[in-house]
Amino acid sequence: MKFVKFGLLLCAAMLSMMATVGSTPVQAQKALIIGFSQIGSESGWRSSETASIKAEALKRGITLKFDDAQQKQENQIKAVRSFIAQGVDGILLAPVVETGWDAVLKEALDAKIPVVLVDRGVSADPSLYLTKVASDFVHEGRLAGSWLAQRTNGICNIVEIQGTVGSSAAIDRQKGFADVLTLFPGMKIIRTQSGDFTRTGGKTVMEAFLKAENGGKNICAVWAHNDDMVLGAIQAIKDAGLKPSKDILTISVDSVPDIFKAMADGEANATVELSPDLGVPAFDAIIASKAGKDVPKWIVSTSPMHFPDTAAAEYARRTAGAATAVATAAK
Ligand code: AHR
Numbered sequence: 001m002k003f004v005k006f007g008l009l010l011c012a013a014m015l016s017m018m019a020t021v022g023s024t025p026v027q028a029q030k031a032l033i034i035g036f037s038q039i040g041s042e043s044g045w046r047s048s049e050t051a052s053i054k055a056e057a058l059k060r061g062i063t064l065k066f067d068d069a070q071q072k073q074e075n076q077i078k079a080v081r082s083f084i085a086q087g088v089d090g091i092l093l094a095p096v097v098e099t100g101w102d103a104v105l106k107e108a109l110d111a112k113i114p115v116v117l118v119d120r121g122v123s124a125d126p127s128l129y130l131t132k133v134a135s136d137f138v139h140e141g142r143l144a145g146s147w148l149a150q151r152t153n154g155i156c157n158i159v160e161i162q163g164t165v166g167s168s169a170a171i172d173r174q175k176g177f178a179d180v181l182t183l184f185p186g187m188k189i190i191r192t193q194s195g196d197f198t199r200t201g202g203k204t205v206m207e208a209f210l211k212a213e214n215g216g217k218n219i220c221a222v223w224a225h226n227d228d229m230v231l232g233a234i235q236a237i238k239d240a241g242l243k244p245s246k247d248i249l250t251i252s253v254d255s256v257p258d259i260f261k262a263m264a265d266g267e268a269n270a271t272v273e274l275s276p277d278l279g280v281p282a283f284d285a286i287i288a289s290k291a292g293k294d295v296p297k298w299i300v301s302t303s304p305m306h307f308p309d310t311a312a313a314e315y316a317r318r319t320a321g322a323a324t325a326v327a328t329a330a331k
Helices: 002-028 044-060 073-086 102-110 137-151 168-181 199-212 227-239 257-264 279-290 308-330
Strands: 033-038 063-068 090-093 115-118 131-135 156-162 187-194 221-224 249-254 270-273 298-301
Touching: 033 044, 033 073, 044 063, 044 227, 044 279, 063 073, 073 090, 073 102, 090 279, 102 115, 115 279, 131 137, 131 279, 137 156, 137 168, 137 187, 137 221, 137 249, 137 270, 156 168, 156 199, 156 227, 168 187, 187 199, 199 221, 199 227, 221 227, 227 249, 227 257, 257 270, 257 308, 279 298
Parallel strands: 033 063, 033 090, 090 115, 115 131, 131 298, 156 187, 156 221, 221 249, 249 270
Antiparallel strands: none
């Protein structure tokens, strides 16, 4: 009996030693330091993306060096150069526009620092960055156009509010939507202008469109490259004495909580979802590349659509989730 007890104690001691030894490499692993050059905070979606990435970094014990570029590419280039000089383990870059990144990406590559593009793309050669974690903006535009074609039987005068000029999000969404219109000769874009992805931009542009188009009587639908701009446009439509979603249909991209509220209130028709939760795949990609694993050049997130029938429930669910993410990021 004594031998059995001794054997059990010995086993327990050995197991606990193994656990200590087994956990040593994990504890000894250097905490990653990642630089994140963010565009700014032009939209509700952008703020959710920032909160989500900060929360994921916190969860993983990653030190995140965050820089807000205030919509300026030169600030982003400065931030990336500063991350390189600090010798960070990886860089997340949300590029405000598509072009002009070749030199700084080459500098990061030469310094052996993997760069992950988050949400928007660049025109630079893909060999200059590790991967892009983003949805397919062309597909989003096609989804929006297809929904509108079905809803209007292919006959509609459309006004388009574009995102930031030169951004991949605006270029590709415009292209995807236009692809669908080539199939429907009765659908026309009668006015198009940039609202810079902001709510005030969307309102100002829509006010001008309404004025130019017989107080809105010539307009069948507004297609905006993001929800914030459509929410501004909805305000302009109401101010003009028309009913958004009825007199003028709305279609946009992002699926921010406020668009669900607008749909639940009967003021918006549809939204294509763009996930803001890009931290998980972005950090996973950096960790995988550091471990010598292959990483695909484009990690695509899906783009489901949402409509008024589920809007109230989605609004409740998403506002509860957002409050948690903001609280975690603020810790
Ligand atoms: O790049 C993604 C776009 O940028 C989002 O649709 C928009 O809201 C944001 O500002």
